[in-house]
Amino acid sequence: MTERVLLVDDEQEFLDSLAERMQSRGMNVSKAATPAEAIMKTEKESFDAVVLDLKMAGMDGLEVLRIIKEKRPEIQVILLTGHATVEAGVEAMKLGALDFLEKPANLAELTKKIKEAQAKKMILVDKATEAKIKEIIQAKAW
Amino acid sequence: MPFKLDIVGETGLQFYGKMSASMSHEIKNVLSVIQEHAGLLEDFAVMAKQGGAIEPQRVTTLATKIQGQIERANGIVKGMNQLAHSVDEPVKSLDLGQTLTLLVALSQRFASVRGVRLEPTLPSNAVTVTSSPFILQNLAWLCLDFAMQVAGNGKVVRLSVQPAGQGAQLKFSQLEGLGDKPAETFPGEQEKALLQALNAEVEMRIGEIVVTLPGDPTR
Numbered sequence: 001m002t003e004r005v006l007l008v009d010d011e012q013e014f015l016d017s018l019a020e021r022m023q024s025r026g027m028n029v030s031k032a033a034t035p036a037e038a039i040m041k042t043e044k045e046s047f048d049a050v051v052l053d054l055k056m057a058g059m060d061g062l063e064v065l066r067i068i069k070e071k072r073p074e075i076q077v078i079l080l081t082g083h084a085t086v087e088a089g090v091e092a093m094k095l096g097a098l099d100f101l102e103k104p105a106n107l108a109e110l111t112k113k114i115k116e117a118q119a120k121k122m123i124l125v126d127k128a129t130e131a132k133i134k135e136i137i138q139a140k141a142w
Numbered sequence: 143m144p145f146k147l148d149i150v151g152e153t154g155l156q157f158y159g160k161m162s163a164s165m166s167h168e169i170k171n172v173l174s175v176i177q178e179h180a181g182l183l184e185d186f187a188v189m190a191k192q193g194g195a196i197e198p199q200r201v202t203t204l205a206t207k208i209q210g211q212i213e214r215a216n217g218i219v220k221g222m223n224q225l226a227h228s229v230d231e232p233v234k235s236l237d238l239g240q241t242l243t244l245l246v247a248l249s250q251r252f253a254s255v256r257g258v259r260l261e262p263t264l265p266s267n268a269v270t271v272t273s274s275p276f277i278l279q280n281l282a283w284l285c286l287d288f289a290m291q292v293a294g295n296g297k298v299v300r301l302s303v304q305p306a307g308q309g310a311q312l313k314f315s316q317l318e319g320l321g322d323k324p325a326e327t328f329p330g331e332q333e334k335a336l337l338q339a340l341n342a343e344v345e346m347r348i349g350e351i352v353v354t355l356p357g358d359p360t361r
Contacts, residue, residue, distance in 0.1 A: 011171055013207055017178035024185055055167065057254045082170035083163065103170050104177040 003118045004028045004046060008038040008064070009053040009080070021107060027114070035059035042068050047075055049098070049117035051110065054081035054088060062091055069096040074124045076117030080105055149335040150277065157280040158225070161248050165222050168251055172215040179208050221247040228275040236278065238269045238303040238310055238355075245282045246301065253299070258290045261316070263302040269310045272358040273340055281336040285314055285344070285351055288328045294318025308357035315350035 005027050009015050012033055019029045030045065032038035035058050042050065050068060054061035065077050076098040081088065089100045098120065099113050147155070183204055186196045224244050246262045253260050289299045293316070300316040328351075329337065329344050337344055337353075345352045 011175055013211070014171070014175045014178055017175070017182045017204075021178065021181055021185055055255060058257050082167040082174070104174040107181060 001118070002026060002028045003114050004030075004048045005114055006030045006032060006038065006041055006045075006047045006050045008032045008035070008050060008056075008061075010034065010056045011053075018107075022111075025111065027111075035061075035064045038064055039067055039071075042072055042075060048121050049114045050075055050077045051114070052077055052079050054079050054092075062088070062095060065092060065095050065097055074121050074128070076121050078110070078113050078117065149332060150339050153284075153332040153336060154276060154280055157283055161225055161283075162222070164248070164251050165218050168218050169215055172211050172218070176208055176211050179204050179211070217247065225279065228279055231275070233272060233274050235270055235272050236275055238271060238312065239264045241275070241278060241282060242301055242303055242312070245279065245286060248279075249283065249286055252287070253290060256290055256293075257297055258293050259298045260286075261298055261300045263300065265303055269303045269305050271310050271355045273355060277336055277339050278355070281333065281340060281342070281353065282312060284333050284336070285312070285353060289314035289317055289351055292317045292319040292321075294320075306354055309355045310357075312353040312355065313350055314352075317349045317351065320346070320349050320351070 003026075005022060007015055007019055007022075007029060008031075009018075010033055015031045015033060019031050022029045030041060030047070032041055035056055038050070038052070041047075052061050052064060052068075056064075061079060061081075065079065068075055068077060073096070077096070079092050079097050079100045080103055081100070082103045092100050098117050101110065101113065183201065186201060190196050221244060225248065242262055242264065246260050249260065286299065286301070293299050296316060296318040298316045299314055302313045302315070304311050304313070328346070333344065336342075341356050343354045345354070
């Protein structure tokens with residue numbers, strides 16, 4: 001099953017090359033060069049994983065993570081950072097990030113994390129669907 | 143702790159650490175871009191081996207982009223090097239235009255993260271003072287850091303230098319939000335210590351911060 005990924009980074013060249021490499025490996029990739037664009041895309045489209053830069057112009061990556069998880073808790077977020085600090089890593093995990101990778105990230109490792117994200121999202125969506133069906137059955141008293 | 147750092151030394155260490163962390167972060171960003179471009183070239187080679195057609199122009203474009211990133215990294219390392227050498231001599235004759243250029247290079251990422259645009263105006267003729275290169279750079283950063291906080295809705299900080307009597311002035315202007323902040327937040331303890339060390343003065347005007355430096359602080 002094709003993984004649907006949103007790449008978020010204010011380095012346009014990084015976005016373009018990484019997206020092309022991921023697409024050639026069979027992933028369905030969208031790009032966002034600003035935090036606002038990323039938030040808008042997660043509201044309108046469905047993604048298995050968001051690969052998010054921690055430090056961007058305009059809004060901190062942790063704040064973007066918080067907003068995405070608040071609106072779409074099923075979306076799995078993988079944070080990328082130029083300099084990983086323990087504090088930022090702990091904060092990201094507390095906010096619900098799937099993982100925290102240091103730049104320059106290895107594509108094989110990133111792909112593995114994206115596949116994990118897709119599997120985790122499917123479990124969450126299945127559970128939510130099951131709960132909804134139970135709710136309907138109870139409400140209708142079938 | 144049994145020892146106490148002096149405020150000028152402690153402020154300087156904080157400044158040096160902050161700048162080093164920011165520039166190393168920038169270099170990591172450059173390395174990430176180069177890694178993805180190199181990875182794409184590798185993908186092209188794999189495709190070519192499998193009989194796929196690769197447009198030579200795509201390879202040329204990627205090579206040009208890698209060259210551009212190398213130039214970007216070189217600029218960052220040059221800034222790191224200039225900052226490192228600013229502690230070589232405690233006091234020397236300084237071209238404030240160069241001080242301003244280095245300040246902008248060091249601060250660009252901080253400005254970008256805050257969504258602030260830095261607009262430096264370099265003097266047409268050299269403006270020189272005799273001062274401590276590192277302490278002056280540190281003071282200029284603290285002033286710019288505050289200026290970015292009070293840039294207001296315009297999100298612009300204009301920077302310039304000009305001669306003033308025997309000395310010179312360093313100006314941070316277009317600060318639309320200056321006046322919103324309580325006066326006691328700036329200059330703080332650190333800025334006051336650096337001003338004293340440089341025998342300099344700071345003046346808060348409507349929309350601007352002006353640092354006046356003596357021509358030679360030892361006179």
